[in-house]
């Protein structure tokens with residue numbers, strides 16, 4: 001059987017989203033703009049609608065209000081936001097902030113907390129500050145514990161399993177999976193920002209960044225009405241922030257884009273400004289998933305069990321067309337039971353280009369649940385997830401720095417990022433603080449005799465940004481990403497039997513090794529080589545026969561360089577795994 005997938009022509013139709021989602025075509029679909037960005041004036045980055053996800057409460061469901069979260073969680077996030085806003089004086093356009101952070105998702109708020117704790121005057125603009133983050137984040141408990149956030153979970157599954165074997169048997173992963181308590185984390189990060197006494201947070205949408213002044217950048221923004229008032233304006237499309245008041249501006253020595261995957265203010269290597277012409281962004285794959293938070297009559301999962309990936313496809317054997325569809329466009333189920341009658345199900349395409357349409361994922365999910373005898377009695381929320389995977393890195397010589405999805409920090413082969421962003425936030429804040437301190441010292445030293453040492457120092461804003469970019473995307477991290485990118489590129493071309501063979505070998509690696517792949521370790525080239533050989537020797541000829549030519553013809557120089565120890569690397573602490581059952585006994 002041919003192992004590489006040729007995508008059926010009918011599969012190329014554009015994605016359609018529910019009306020609550022952006023009405024623009026999505027990147028990764030036939031009708032999308034090449035890089036999802038709107039035309040921009042020279043030396044300016046203008047905001048554009050983009051991709052990400054929306055959690056859409058089902059009409060008529062108990063949670064079909066403004067937010068999918070229970071009212072108490074939504075209210076507590078709104079209260080934390082209001083407290084953080086009230087803690088600092090109103091913004092003043094004449095003030096020069098050390099850093100203006102655009103976006104208050106996990107990346108933006110964790111970065112801002114780190115900046116504030118270093119005493120940097122920081123302004124955070126977030127369009128949805130007073131509402132809970134929409135995404136359901138799954139992470140490994142050991143990742144949170146390493147960050148001192150082990151208690152920041154809303155569900156814990158000691159028994160994570162994967163169905164990736166050809167015989168359909170489960171593989172026990174022996175690593176504890178959790179659902180991040182996104183409301184608690186947002187409250188905690190806002191509290192850290194407030195406690196620092198240096199972070200001003202504003203519910204506002206940034207529209208433009210002017211990088212023409214040499215010593216700072218100017219962010220133009222407008223305030224956003226509180227979520228509770230958002231639906232009142234007939235001119236505002238659903239799901240979009242309702243802007244109020246005049247256009248305002250803020251000056252920052254550094255501006256950090258933390259607006260997620262839409263690449264609103266950052267430029268990527270090989271992506272033409274303004275989105276005209278062929279773009280390196282077209283090379284990205286997409287993880288697409290359709291999820292439901294469901295009430296069920298019953299489910300088959302053991303207590304404490306969740307399913308990380310279920311690649312079985314018995315539900316797709318009814319016709320030749322179904323069998324072909326399943327074999328050529330592999331998708332898996334991700335299932336997180338939180339009670340005997342409540343489960344979050346998500347049918348996921350790990351990586352594909354173009355993205356697998358949500359309607360196909362939804363159809364497959366319901367077919368699977370019906371086959372497994374799971375009766376959904378109520379859908380509380382729907383999740384439409386679209387994550388760009390791999391593709392180019394940000395240009396490192398650009399004024400606007402970025403963090404999180406905007407900095408391409410997502411794992412190119414898995415789509416995970418949140419634990420990594422939380423881990424790197426403090427380091428990134430340290431780099432910004434260090435580069436700014438050095439630039440200020442230089443500017444102070446060059447003050448003319450009699451110059452005001454307490455006045456505004458004229459730092460070289462381009463040099464500061466470039467130093468931050470070089471540190472965030474150090475050569476070691478770039479090579480690591482090339483390796484993960486190769487993995488993502490390979491996986492996206494596989495048919496179902498081959499992808500099962502691959503993951504079957506993957507989860508038979510020593511647990512430390514696959515865990516370090518998933519958790520952004522394998523920083524040393526030798527570790528990556530050992531990982532690759534480990535999969536190669538454990539897997540089937542079907543995988544070997546495809547990955548070898550793919551490595552030679554597609555991976556080539558980048559893959560080779562990622563495996564050669566020719567550059568310095570900063571190695572983070574290893575992943576600290578829980579004891580295996582026999583070790584713990």
Ligand SMILES: Cc1cc2nc3c(=O)[nH]c(=O)nc-3n(C[C@H](O)[C@H](O)[C@H](O)COP(=O)(O)OP(=O)(O)OC[C@H]3O[C@@H](n4cnc5c(N)ncnc54)[C@H](O)[C@@H]3O)c2cc1C
Pocket residue numbers: 047052053054102103104105106107108125126127128129133135136137138139204205206207258259260261264383384385386387403404405406410415416417418419
């Ligand atoms: C549906 C979904 C599920 C995911 N699940 C997981 C998971 O389980 N585990 C994992 O590790 N990763 C997951 N990811 C990947 C990644 O971790 C998330 O995308 C994560 O939310 C990215 O964080 P961020 O802070 O960079 O961006 P976002 O979370 O997207 O936050 C961006 C913020 O910027 C604000 N903003 C946007 N534009 C403007 C503007 N112009 N002005 C002001 N504010 C603006 C937004 O309101 C938002 O608050 C998921 C991604 C998606 C889309």
